[in-house]
Amino acid sequence: MTQEKATADTVLEIRAVHHRYGRALALDGVDLRLVAGECVALLGPNGAGKTTLVNLVNGLLPAQAGRVRLAGGDPRDAATRRHLGVVQQSLGFPDTLKVGELVTGAAVRAGMPRAAAAPVLAELGLTDLAGRRAARLSGGQKQRVQLAMALVSDPALLVLDEPTAGLDVPARRRFWQILAQRRARGTAVLVTTHLIAETAAIADRVVVLDHGRVVAAGSPAALAARLPDRTVIARTSLGPARLAGLPGAVSVREDGDHVRIGTRAPESLLRVLLAEDPELSDLRVEGAGLSDAVVGLTEPTEPTEPTGSTEQTGKVGVR
């Protein structure tokens, strides 16, 4: 990805960041920049490097190589993290504390007056729950408390790691409405998600990570046009090169003795597939998962052979 130039309203700047866990490379030269009010969705399958990137931004990990700047400072410095709000499933709070105490405590910890808690409690619909202990909250209510704790400092950057997991549809909608209001006031949002459809509603840009690298970036609409929305799964004698050449095929991936073909036009693809392979078996069509979609975004690979058995070819063919 090309290096972008920082401007005065840059909230987050990540340049050429690499990170390793032992010999495993988790991030391999990632660049990313967010400006005030912008929402960027980080998309990628498990192990893509999303959580590592988030942990670099929230100061939990040091940058081994490259540079991470939050509001002009190093997120490893506690003072810099005043500009940061985080909602992450791995964060929690003691069951013994009450909602009001948690949000007021978050305000004081961020150097805000205690009075800053009341409007945020109202904004999140938590005023009536202020006196309730965390032990007696539902999962959705706990999620709202965590968001209130993140928002009470009026952060320049909000980092949300799979924030709507476990929320029902109305709660999810309300969650994004609140964030839209905050973004209008200048808060930048970096959100990781598995939900491709959700990014269209919330993000200005989508950045797709795979194996620690940015494999695609752009507007949700532009990326959606490139993504397969269905996966055709079958046992077939056709080789990956031929499968990649089927009409409407976006990606081809082997999965055991099956093949997974990502497509936006399953009907036309199936017509040709059934005509060309009389031995086709165990056929089914599913909504495309993230792994299939990401395969569709990786760099094109030249076909290695025109036809052949899928059992003999381990390479993924992509158009």
Add this chain to the structure above:
Amino acid sequence: MNVRVLGVEVLDELRGIVREPAALFFAVVMPVGFFALFSSLFGEPTMLATFGTFGVLAVSLMSPGIGVARDRELGWSRAKRVSAVPVGITLAAKVVAALPYAVGVLLAMTVAAALTGSLDASAGVLLRVGGVLVLGALPFALLGMAVGFQAGTNASSAILNAILLPSAVLSGLWMPLEILPGFAASLAPFLPTYHLAQLALAQFDGGGGAGHALVLAGMTAVTAALAAVSYRHSRL
């Protein structure tokens, strides 16, 4: 700002202890109960120093150590780590929040001594004993946190009890070293708990405690370094 933050952190810790007092209840009631029993049997005024050492240790080792372990399991440590709070303040709050309970144990033992007729010390001596024990508890609180940064809640409780109880016996906190097997008296000078108890006892007879204080100061430096290393390598 840091004083306000420390205030909030201490308040949250105290709320946690007051609202779920079961664990600390035993850390307070057991030493005080033991003391009441032994002081009514033997009536020795200086037992307030030795049992007081045990009582303060029970609170200062267990409460911050188990608290750190529990916060890690809850994800609360991680939430603090991504907040603007310097980690030193969070950890100081855990130690400070244990102090009222240490003082409470000492007060309860003083009352028990008075009720069993074994209280024979001036207010000045009692204050000095209390001051020595509360200040001397710091290295043990740091040791507790070093354990809590690595082990889970239940494991921390088990490990800290495994440190506390033998140290108490071998330092002569429950029974005088003179009536214990010879190896206990030989081992005792190597135990920080022994030096804390001797420093508290020195307040009764005005004896010199500089050597014991030096050992405790050294142990504070060692356990502070241990807690820092343990924190850096902890899994949040």
